[in-house]
Amino acid sequence: HGVSSKLTPKLLEAGLKVIDLSADFRLKNPEDYPKWYGWNHPAPDTLKKAVYGVPELYREKIRDAQLVACPGCMAVVTILALAPVIKANLIDKDHIVVDVKIGSSGAGAKPSASTHHAERFGVVRPYKPTGHRHTAEIEQELSLIAGSNVKVSMSAHAVNIVRGILTTVHSFLVEKADTATIWKAFRSLYQGEPFIRLVRDRKGLYRLPDPKVVVGSNFCDLGFEIDNHTNRLVILGAIDNLIKGAAGIAVQNMNIMLRIDEKTGLNQPALHPI
Amino acid sequence: HGVSSKLTPKLLEAGLKVIDLSADFRLKNPEDYPKWYGWNHPAPDTLKKAVYGVPELYREKIRDAQLVACPGCMAVVTILALAPVIKANLIDKDHIVVDVKIGSSGAGAKPSASTHHAERFGVVRPYKPTGHRHTAEIEQELSLIAGSNVKVSMSAHAVNIVRGILTTVHSFLVEKADTATIWKAFRSLYQGEPFIRLVRDRKGLYRLPDPKVVVGSNFCDLGFEIDNHTNRLVILGAIDNLIKGAAGIAVQNMNIMLRIDEKTGLNQPALHPI
Amino acid sequence: HGVSSKLTPKLLEAGLKVIDLSADFRLKNPEDYPKWYGWNHPAPDTLKKAVYGVPELYREKIRDAQLVACPGCMAVVTILALAPVIKANLIDKDHIVVDVKIGSSGAGAKPSASTHHAERFGVVRPYKPTGHRHTAEIEQELSLIAGSNVKVSMSAHAVNIVRGILTTVHSFLVEKADTATIWKAFRSLYQGEPFIRLVRDRKGLYRLPDPKVVVGSNFCDLGFEIDNHTNRLVILGAIDNLIKGAAGIAVQNMNIMLRIDEKTGLNQPALHPI
Amino acid sequence: HGVSSKLTPKLLEAGLKVIDLSADFRLKNPEDYPKWYGWNHPAPDTLKKAVYGVPELYREKIRDAQLVACPGCMAVVTILALAPVIKANLIDKDHIVVDVKIGSSGAGAKPSASTHHAERFGVVRPYKPTGHRHTAEIEQELSLIAGSNVKVSMSAHAVNIVRGILTTVHSFLVEKADTATIWKAFRSLYQGEPFIRLVRDRKGLYRLPDPKVVVGSNFCDLGFEIDNHTNRLVILGAIDNLIKGAAGIAVQNMNIMLRIDEKTGLNQPALHPI
Structure with a gap:
């Protein structure tokens, strides 16, 4: 958190697609960063490009996004x-x-x-x-x-x-x-x-x-x-929290962006009892 | 739960004091038993005699009570x-x-x-x-x-x-x-x-x-x-839950009824780390 | 345990292949059953047909076995x-x-x-x-x-x-x-x-x-x-214990018996941290 | 561990009694320190004065000891x-x-x-x-x-x-x-x-x-x-390990040295279930 806000704009400029797991592009209003995170966002314009990475809500937008901000x-x-x-x-x-x-x-x-x-x-x-x-x-x-x-x-x-x-x-x-x-x-x-x-x-x-x-x-x-x-x-x-709350949802977003089967790599069942 | 409502009236009649850990005398309104517990109270009159056993709220009443209903x-x-x-x-x-x-x-x-x-x-x-x-x-x-x-x-x-x-x-x-x-x-x-x-x-x-x-x-x-x-x-x-929520509060109520130091038998510190 | 020793001989007679997860065909010497399990084995002859199901030791025998006894x-x-x-x-x-x-x-x-x-x-x-x-x-x-x-x-x-x-x-x-x-x-x-x-x-x-x-x-x-x-x-x-110690080793043995890739269905990595 | 070996000799010289919870005076043979702990003992003579603090084995010696080394x-x-x-x-x-x-x-x-x-x-x-x-x-x-x-x-x-x-x-x-x-x-x-x-x-x-x-x-x-x-x-x-294996046995040793009831401060029962 904080590092991505500086690095991501450069990656986007280079034409790369970014799936960000940090909090740096989750909030749309730049003023929410000082309020909730205690720092000023260094790239407020980039916030507009970010799609909030919940496939169940924004699947179409994620498909075409250059920057996806995975949720907390x-x-x-x-x-x-x-x-x-x-x-x-x-x-x-x-x-x-x-x-x-x-x-x-x-x-x-x-x-x-x-x-x-x-x-x-x-x-x-x-x-x-x-x-x-x-x-x-x-x-x-x-x-x-x-x-x-x-x-x-x-x-x-x-x-x-x-x-x-x-x-x-x-x-x-x-x-x-x-x-x-x-x-x-x-x-x-x-x-x-x-x-x-x-x-x-x-x-x-x-x-x-x-x-x-x-x-x-x-x-x-x-x-x-x-x-x-x-x-x-x-x-x-x-x-x-480590899968649907972190790595798994990132893979799900990546699959959508790559236009491959959304479940690719995510088919494993839960482990029970555990 | 349920057993005490039948036994307790007899014990009270015999002049004994009762500290009840069941739910049978916690509620004052007899109609609350069918509503929340699904059975009719067999001794609704006895409910009036019960003091709800939270010393921090009812210390004086507990001291003189014949029946104390310890809380859930x-x-x-x-x-x-x-x-x-x-x-x-x-x-x-x-x-x-x-x-x-x-x-x-x-x-x-x-x-x-x-x-x-x-x-x-x-x-x-x-x-x-x-x-x-x-x-x-x-x-x-x-x-x-x-x-x-x-x-x-x-x-x-x-x-x-x-x-x-x-x-x-x-x-x-x-x-x-x-x-x-x-x-x-x-x-x-x-x-x-x-x-x-x-x-x-x-x-x-x-x-x-x-x-x-x-x-x-x-x-x-x-x-x-x-x-x-x-x-x-x-x-x-x-x-x-097993002490202040059960046995401990019962002892505390007993101490009050016996007019001895309320902390008797309850001085043990918490165990940490655990 | 105990049930399989009665059922399995019939299944074998019917020409079926059996992968047994119970203890009933693990021991080769019938006398070990009263000694360790407290009962006499009802089908001592069938014990001879059983291959002890540890692929790392008996892969070739498992391949051709009609009865595999999975280990404890x-x-x-x-x-x-x-x-x-x-x-x-x-x-x-x-x-x-x-x-x-x-x-x-x-x-x-x-x-x-x-x-x-x-x-x-x-x-x-x-x-x-x-x-x-x-x-x-x-x-x-x-x-x-x-x-x-x-x-x-x-x-x-x-x-x-x-x-x-x-x-x-x-x-x-x-x-x-x-x-x-x-x-x-x-x-x-x-x-x-x-x-x-x-x-x-x-x-x-x-x-x-x-x-x-x-x-x-x-x-x-x-x-x-x-x-x-x-x-x-x-x-x-x-x-x-539930995988290599039970269901997983049974699947591994089945794969060997079916002459398909031994790892079929068993490729999932461990989950960590857990 | 290591600190006590330097401090304790001074405390003993001042006439104080010491109950040591570190490993510094547990071993009687100075050569065991480089072997097991990787350092040379700075006060090998003091090792002779130490009584190994297991009351069940050395109660009498503990009573008269100036230095008790509590066990691991x-x-x-x-x-x-x-x-x-x-x-x-x-x-x-x-x-x-x-x-x-x-x-x-x-x-x-x-x-x-x-x-x-x-x-x-x-x-x-x-x-x-x-x-x-x-x-x-x-x-x-x-x-x-x-x-x-x-x-x-x-x-x-x-x-x-x-x-x-x-x-x-x-x-x-x-x-x-x-x-x-x-x-x-x-x-x-x-x-x-x-x-x-x-x-x-x-x-x-x-x-x-x-x-x-x-x-x-x-x-x-x-x-x-x-x-x-x-x-x-x-x-x-x-x-x-935190009581009989550490603080509790130290208190037990102290009680013995003070010639008071050995159980003083140690009467609490185990907590169960936990």
């Missing part, structure tokens, strides 16, 4: 969880709570006191209850879908796994809705998507999304439950 | 997290989201497919996104404090630890408030409480409550962060 | 670790200690008190310090290689992972040997083997075999260290 | 496991295999690549198959008990827990012995010891020592099984 790991699963109900205008856009649980690989490869096994093992650590940077791209994308300003209240917690993210989205329905209505919103947006699985079983151990069953794969599992008690809609999304 | 493990930490700001009337009572993360010991001692190590290890499992029974007692107690109806939107997740609960309360401030105001609400309610620790460090690994640092102890750690972006107040609470 | 998970990795030095006659055959560490998936899918997450999590449980049944097939195979009686002192421990086995073989060199000599023994036996990796790095975190780096794959990683202090040779072997 | 964490549990059968001359002193499994807290508080949660989680890592420094003090102490040279073949493995050590000692009986004989050796040495528990249940989950049931306590659990198949005696020992 927490952002992609949260955006995918919320996009259908934002698009269908089903929820209150002022009270969206996003409670994320993430494994230790999300902290990167560099050791530190906070990732030392004896200190990191067994935690449920609220490491970023407010102000997480991925909030910016989530709000940007959901606002684009809504056509109006969407605010997200996000908190991130570190849990005792290595890979995997569960996002729990707590939202409030603008009016009573039944399960079929919500399903319809999800199905209409994700019909035919190769890496989205809608999960809601009546039996078994994994009736709703759980990162344990996506580890090793490029899948994003999505599901929900309606809470009639408070008119709440709980949406759950699970991904492997 | 998720309920006690959530009530303790919310009581100060409900009492001080600081938050919107219609949009309270409670996102709980709990270890496997919360599921009890009986093996099942869902607690089989190979299936339970490494999960972030949304096992009760809506309709968790502890919602009933949380709403009951907070409504009593508020003097008006409080609704709680609660979801529970199983995480990869054995002991410990983190409750993340997402609430919205009715008007702008600074850190000092919130601290004041917490301090005024918990001044002198032997098992409440208000946690908010500027440095270190455990700047906010984390079950890892309370495991083995009767402490309830509480902390918060204000999210100016959405006017949200995130309150965090951590306990060891 | 702890047995295969231990046999692969010891075969080279037994064949090269480098170690004392009376003092072979095998100390196995295995994940919870080795206990099967059926829940029990011993696999209950709250009881199984965090253990280093010596669940079978003596008398483990896999000892029988290890001794059988090593004795065949040695051309004389080999005795193995094996102990099995349950550790806090789901997948994976590490076998630590402690053996004593019959005469001083240097690293090059031991390497030569390993290389000469496993030259060209697609699923054997000889591991011994001077740098990095994984200088010797560790199940963490084989999880999800069909690899068997092997390595060793010489202890000049006591003239000991420590050999280490790591596999994923 | 793997050493203390291994010495306690072997002392009874070495003393009773029951095992072959040339083939003693010690296979240790230890949690991440044994690596200390300083973060490194090898303790980074994403890399350390889930390992069964053979981090020191040969040449572990604790071998020196184990051999020293067992040779003193035996009255002759004892050699130990030790390997250490890192497993996926924070606290706890299991030592699995594989030894060979010099002549057939039954369970009663071995028990007698253990009981006669540890009769009345407050922190030694002899464990061997016929039922239940924890029939033999397992660190899971000693975490948080100063106990050393010991047990064994006889393997008639190879005339092997498997001895198992479990401790919490």
Whole structure:
């Protein structure tokens, strides 16, 4: 993060195509960089060229893009969880709570006191209850879908796994809705998507999304439950943060840009039990 | 659960004092039993005699009680997290989201497919996104404090630890408030409480409550962060579900009833690292 | 286990080929069944038809076999670790200690008190310090290689992972040997083997075999260290018990029997970090 | 380690009593320091004054010592496991295999690549198959008990827990012995010891020592099984490496030196489940 903003414009000038895994071209508004990242963007014009790399939303644009900005790991699963109900205008856009649980690989490869096994093992650590940077791209994308300003209240917690993210989205329905209505919103947006699985079983151990069953794969599992008690809609999304949240989505974007089968290199199933 | 409602009236009649760890006398309104637990209460009159066993709220009543109903493990930490700001009337009572993360010991001692190590290890499992029974007692107690109806939107997740609960309360401030105001609400309610620790460090690994640092102890750690972006107040609470959430709080209540030092038998520190 | 011994003879009679994952046809001597398994074998004649399904040792026989008995998970990795030095006659055959560490998936899918997450999590449980049944097939195979009686002192421990086995073989060199000599023994036996990796790095975190780096794959990683202090040779072997120790080796054997590429369906790399 | 060897002589000269948790005064022979630790001891004369701090072996000497050298964490549990059968001359002193499994807290508080949660989680890592420094003090102490040279073949493995050590000692009986004989050796040495528990249940989950049931306590659990198949005696020992393996044994030694109740400050039970 930060390095790419300097390097990428040169690569683009040289006529290369760039798939960027850093945060440097995710935000469209240059002013969001000082606000959320604490530095001024050195190439604000290049931001306009970037396509936000979520194939489920921007497949056509990615195909023709010269610069694709892959999403943040927490952002992609949260955006995918919320996009259908934002698009269908089903929820209150002022009270969206996003409670994320993430494994230790999300902290990167560099050791530190906070990732030392004896200190990191067994935690449920609220490491970023407010102000997480991925909030910016989530709000940007959901606002684009809504056509109006969407605010997200996000908190991130570190849990005792290595890979995997569960996002729990707590939202409030603008009016009573039944399960079929919500399903319809999800199905209409994700019909035919190769890496989205809608999960809601009546039996078994994994009736709703759980990162344990996506580890090793490029899948994003999505599901929900309606809470009639408070008119709440709980949406759950699970991904492997290192695959659909990082390397896998980058490969998926590359495949689209190369106009080859989008699933190339991404066919491996999840590993279970793990 | 269920057994106690039949046995307890007889014990009371015999003049014994009862500290009940089941859910059978937690709810004051008999109609809440069919609603939340699916059975009719066989001794509705006895419900009136029960004191809800949270010493920080009902110490005086517990002292003189014949029947103390110890709280649910998720309920006690959530009530303790919310009581100060409900009492001080600081938050919107219609949009309270409670996102709980709990270890496997919360599921009890009986093996099942869902607690089989190979299936339970490494999960972030949304096992009760809506309709968790502890919602009933949380709403009951907070409504009593508020003097008006409080609704709680609660979801529970199983995480990869054995002991410990983190409750993340997402609430919205009715008007702008600074850190000092919130601290004041917490301090005024918990001044002198032997098992409440208000946690908010500027440095270190455990700047906010984390079950890892309370495991083995009767402490309830509480902390918060204000999210100016959405006017949200995130309150965090951590306990060891087997101690402050079960056996420890029962001993604490017993000590109060016996009029001996409330900390008797509960002085052990948390075990760390673990 | 036990079921197959009755069913398999009928399948063979019907002209089918059988790849058996149970223990029922692993041992050649019918008397070993009452001794190690506690029951008399109902089809002792069929034992003669079975080929022990370790491709690295019996590839040619497997190709033409009608019945292949896949090895026990702890047995295969231990046999692969010891075969080279037994064949090269480098170690004392009376003092072979095998100390196995295995994940919870080795206990099967059926829940029990011993696999209950709250009881199984965090253990280093010596669940079978003596008398483990896999000892029988290890001794059988090593004795065949040695051309004389080999005795193995094996102990099995349950550790806090789901997948994976590490076998630590402690053996004593019959005469001083240097690293090059031991390497030569390993290389000469496993030259060209697609699923054997000889591991011994001077740098990095994984200088010797560790199940963490084989999880999800069909690899068997092997390595060793010489202890000049006591003239000991420590050999280490790591596999994923559900793949090279179960389903993967069965597929490998099937591929050989079908005379297709032995690696078909087994090309997936290990998942790391996990 | 290394610092204490310079500081301690000055403290002793000043008339202070020293309980040293480093390795600097554990070995009696100055030549063992260059051999096992790679440096020359700066105060070889002070080594003579040091008492090796295992109360079960040297209680009387500790009481009157000016300098107590607390044992290494793997050493203390291994010495306690072997002392009874070495003393009773029951095992072959040339083939003693010690296979240790230890949690991440044994690596200390300083973060490194090898303790980074994403890399350390889930390992069964053979981090020191040969040449572990604790071998020196184990051999020293067992040779003193035996009255002759004892050699130990030790390997250490890192497993996926924070606290706890299991030592699995594989030894060979010099002549057939039954369970009663071995028990007698253990009981006669540890009769009345407050922190030694002899464990061997016929039922239940924890029939033999397992660190899971000693975490948080100063106990050393010991047990064994006889393997008639190879005339092997498997001895198992479990401790919490941070208590009986470090701070707890230091406090126990201090209590003895102060002539107060040896259990002072050490009465806390193990925490279970954990």
